[in-house]
Amino acid sequence: MNASTGGEPASTVTLFDRDPGAALKHHFGFEAFRPLQEQIVADVLAGRDLFALLPTGGGKSLCYQLPAVMRPGLTMVVSPLIALMKDQVDGLRTAGIPATFLNSSLGYADVRRRMEGLARGEYRLLYVAPERLRTPDFYERLAEWGLARIAIDEAHCISEWGHDFRPEYRTLAELRRRYPAIPIAALTATATGRVRDDVIAQLGLRAPHVYVASFDRPNLTYRVTPKLRAPEALVRFVRERERESGIVYCATRRTTEAAAGRLCAAGIPAAAYHAGLEPGTRARVQERFVRDDVRVICATIAFGMGIDKPNVRYVVHYDLPKNVEGYYQETGRAGRDGLPSDCLLFFSAGDIAKQQHFIDEKPEPERSLARAQLTQMTRFAQSGECRRRSLLAYFGETYPAGPCGACDNCLEPRARVDATTDAYKLLSCVVRAREASGFGFGLHHLVDVLLGHETDRMWRFGHDRLSTYGIGKDRPRAGWLALGNDLLRQGLLESEGAHNTLALTPEGRGVLAERRSVEVTSAPPTPARRGSTPTGGGAPKGDGSYDVTLFERLRTLRRRIADERDVPAYVIFPDTTLRAIAHDLPRTLGALRRIGGVGDKKLAEFGQAFVEAVAAYAEDAAAPTAP
Numbered sequence: 001m002n003a004s005t006g007g008e009p010a011s012t013v014t015l016f017d018r019d020p021g022a023a024l025k026h027h028f029g030f031e032a033f034r035p036l037q038e039q040i041v042a043d044v045l046a047g048r049d050l051f052a053l054l055p056t057g058g059g060k061s062l063c064y065q066l067p068a069v070m071r072p073g074l075t076m077v078v079s080p081l082i083a084l085m086k087d088q089v090d091g092l093r094t095a096g097i098p099a100t101f102l103n104s105s106l107g108y109a110d111v112r113r114r115m116e117g118l119a120r121g122e123y124r125l126l127y128v129a130p131e132r133l134r135t136p137d138f139y140e141r142l143a144e145w146g147l148a149r150i151a152i153d154e155a156h157c158i159s160e161w162g163h164d165f166r167p168e169y170r171t172l173a174e175l176r177r178r179y180p181a182i183p184i185a186a187l188t189a190t191a192t193g194r195v196r197d198d199v200i201a202q203l204g205l206r207a208p209h210v211y212v213a214s215f216d217r218p219n220l221t222y223r224v225t226p227k228l229r230a231p232e233a234l235v236r237f238v239r240e241r242e243r244e245s246g247i248v249y250c251a252t253r254r255t256t257e258a259a260a261g262r263l264c265a266a267g268i269p270a271a272a273y274h275a276g277l278e279p280g281t282r283a284r285v286q287e288r289f290v291r292d293d294v295r296v297i298c299a300t301i302a303f304g305m306g307i308d309k310p311n312v313r314y315v316v317h318y319d320l321p322k323n324v325e326g327y328y329q330e331t332g333r334a335g336r337d338g339l340p341s342d343c344l345l346f347f348s349a350g351d352i353a354k355q356q357h358f359i360d361e362k363p364e365p366e367r368s369l370a371r372a373q374l375t376q377m378t379r380f381a382q383s384g385e386c387r388r389r390s391l392l393a394y395f396g397e398t399y400p401a402g403p404c405g406a407c408d409n410c411l412e413p414r415a416r417v418d419a420t421t422d423a424y425k426l427l428s429c430v431v432r433a434r435e436a437s438g439f440g441f442g443l444h445h446l447v448d449v450l451l452g453h454e455t456d457r458m459w460r461f462g463h464d465r466l467s468t469y470g471i472g473k474d475r476p477r478a479g480w481l482a483l484g485n486d487l488l489r490q491g492l493l494e495s496e497g498a499h500n501t502l503a504l505t506p507e508g509r510g511v512l513a514e515r516r517s518v519e520v521t522s523a524p525p526t527p528a529r530r531g532s533t534p535t536g537g538g539a540p541k542g543d544g545s546y547d548v549t550l551f552e553r554l555r556t557l558r559r560r561i562a563d564e565r566d567v568p569a570y571v572i573f574p575d576t577t578l579r580a581i582a583h584d585l586p587r588t589l590g591a592l593r594r595i596g597g598v599g600d601k602k603l604a605e606f607g608q609a610f611v612e613a614v615a616a617y618a619e620d621a622a623a624p625t626a627p
């Protein structure tokens, strides 16, 4: 694939080398820059050092890839994510951009072949893992290969202040000493002010321009739902998105396997992913997900870092995340392609207690930090405020007041309903059980008492003789659990110790003593998807309909082409492009080129096949067409 691009005469300067907008369309097929991309590209072209903080999906790669094809010389990209390099290089090559990578996954002969290609100047981009810089002679080689620019991806990894410090990143400090004249661009999606200053200092950036994009992800919808009958709720949620890809984050390995098993049993192709799997299995699971063979991955947080899949349509947090930062990063893996995507968090008081339990076993000062983070996370989950505004506030950003239009609290502001009678029943039950036994009980047992259940513990503690035994039969178990969680949230109840035994707070005692009324937030409705279409394709926001049947045919075509080339489907065209084709129905190559994501190389290689598919579909009289 590289041979065709080696012979370009270096002296011809075309429009595509001068005009970034034209180059963007020609090479990548994109119509417009995302926020800050244009400024960053201009800086790289001008040979300036820079630091860029863009959210996931913000389009960091393009910031160094576009200058790499517009200017002669080699761009070296340092990235810790070895698993990602191959897909990125495949993507570039499919777009006609000569690129390669060097990392530990390659055999000796392969490395040599690539180095020979580099020596002949065949590549515009070289991806390397930081370890590579320790190889003897590597710096000399880079100079021979015509190194012209350096991009450091995941730049926060160099800082011990960051959450993902990698010691091997420290070697990067050497780059500036070895190559004083080569400009360096540092890019990351995670950095506080302190990490940013540290990265700049460590890399020795010279008067860098610092770019900080908004962390708002307008295409993501955030929802929090009570964790009740969670396995069934998960199956229902995934079923509604059957043809889409998604990630389900779980707190433990066991939960990942249970959740994946549950989904498989419901006929949904799902797989578990966690650190306990052997590396070969892990790589296979990841590969099957990227290639759309498996739709859903139930994973511990180990999953997702090394994945560049733009069409992840949802991220579910089955268990409570440890902190808001992690939650933001994980949800951020949804919808990188900019299409509407869903983030759902299952929340229960039990999960808070479980986390607390882990935290209690940590030594100080980690313990205090973890506690503070958990409190913030809990506050976020319980809040009735706009999720987007609270998330952004966490990162020091102010989101304008008024409904954001894409979070549960803005879409379905929850009504406050009177629950005085039931609240009294539950609060008294807490008091009675404690008085009778001399110690406290957890919510589940107390709900058993209210429901009048005949359990072992009931007989053992004699709780069938309590005055509250069986007085709550008119409310279902889930309703009592939700009420309990709400009273905890309101601070009328508190839970203590490893067993989460409940007790009344002074506030709760006051409510009972003074016969004050109690309101609770009505249960949120089951999450429904935005922009629904008959077969679950999901209409793009604002743009209305596209032909779902044609979209499916185009997906099949894309899949066939991708399999022939042994690359992930999104490398051929992203979903956004297929949706646009299914909307505009281009019948000529000229019309196809006007669609976002169709660059000139891809137009030449696949354009005919897609135009023909549209024509065949339109002529197929039997095929129903969408309005």
Ligand code: ADP
Pocket: 030, 031, 032, 033, 034, 037, 054, 055, 056, 057, 058, 059, 060, 061, 062, 308, 310, 336, 337, 574
């Ligand atoms: P990041 O590394 O910041 O998470 P990526 O570089 O992976 O983001 O880009 C996310 C997605 O957005 C990719 O699928 C990429 O092709 C796409 N993309 C990047 N820039 C643009 C643009 N200007 N217009 C349309 N899509 C873009």
Ligand code: ZN
Pocket: 385, 386, 387, 388, 389, 403, 404, 405, 406, 407, 408, 409, 410, 411
């Ligand atoms: Zn909102």
